[in-house]
Amino acid sequence: MPENIFSRKKKIHEIFRDERVLYPEFLPESLPHREKEIEALSFCFKPVLLGKKPVNAVVVGSPGTGKTVSSKFVFSQLEEFSGRAKSLYVNCFEFSSRNAVLFLLANFVGAAIPRRGLATDEIYSRMLEHLKKADFIPIIVLDEADQLISKEDGSKLLYDLLRVTETEKILLGLVLISNDFDLTSSLDSRVKSSLSPESIVFEKYYPAELKDILNERAEFAFMDNVLEKDVINVAAAHSAKLGGDARIGIESLLKAGRIAEKENSDKVSLVYLRQAFSSMDSALLSKALPFLSEQEKIILELISSFNGVFSGKLYEKYSKTKEHLELRSFRSTISKLESMNLISAPLIEVKPKGKSKFISLKIPKEALQKFLKEKVK
Ligand SMILES: Nc1ncnc2c1ncn2[C@@H]1O[C@H](COP(=O)(O)OP(=O)(O)OP(=O)(O)O)[C@@H](O)[C@H]1O
């Protein structure tokens, strides 16, 4: 009888203590280097503890700078501390219309309404009816808010919610999270003035900060002494180079650990880490490219011909191609490519004109060009 494949008595090396600590949805107990931002956000919501109206907040920063995780942390702490507030987290990539968000909100305040079949205004009035009776202060967190408010229908939703606080005197808090630093500029001036938010900026992490973050996560995720020397340093340097994005470092550690497990190695080596980087580039591209229009691919290819370029110059070059794109749509394409993690586009001070986005690829040029060519075949 052949030996059962599961019974092989090979020594299995344990790499992970708990790999879930490296999963994207994991909520760590401490968030190094975000103390100031967490303090600023929680300060906006302190009035809630006294039954007063909170200050609305706009949280902006580049991808992977801890906006989502810090906001979730603040509201879970607030709810743990006081029963007066309850938060509703909405990812506007998933729920990007007035109808979809109102549906969530209505159910959140206790109006059990069906997913389909009701007109938006009907959902709104049922939501309002229940909102008036709610025995808590709702805090609505709109993550990736640009996906919602860049549309007319989405900014109408914002208008609805703000009007409720003014005309009905309902206490309600709003948090808009985005990597578009210009998020509120397209809003109608009435909406802007009644939102009057506190703006909280999440700066990119420095390499040393990324090192601290990765060290802390790795301590809980990996068994003692399995990380080869310099693995954390190289992962931190790589994330710093790609826009100070902590997500990249954390994911690369998870991937490198899994490769070590598969190879039944007792160490996570730099070789495995580098393999992890390259598998992440390919995974990112094959996930993103099917969702890109031809126009967006052309812009991406154009970006790859520079070693970093200011947004104005890129628009100028792009306008010289046969394609045409309004400046506004061009800007929203840049934001989309940034949210998809394909490019980094931090705002940089350029004298004397003010700030401008400095755009560079977050994936190796060769990998991108290979993918674009394969698509054409
Ligand atoms: N200070 C920190 N300490 C520990 N982990 C962190 C810290 N900042 C970010 N992370 C982790 O990095 C990853 C990315 O963070 P997060 O999702 O909050 O970024 P984001 O700013 O919302 O990015 P995006 O704009 O792409 O949505 C998450 O896994 C998060 O747990």
Ligand SMILES: [Mg+2]
């Ligand atoms: Mg986020």
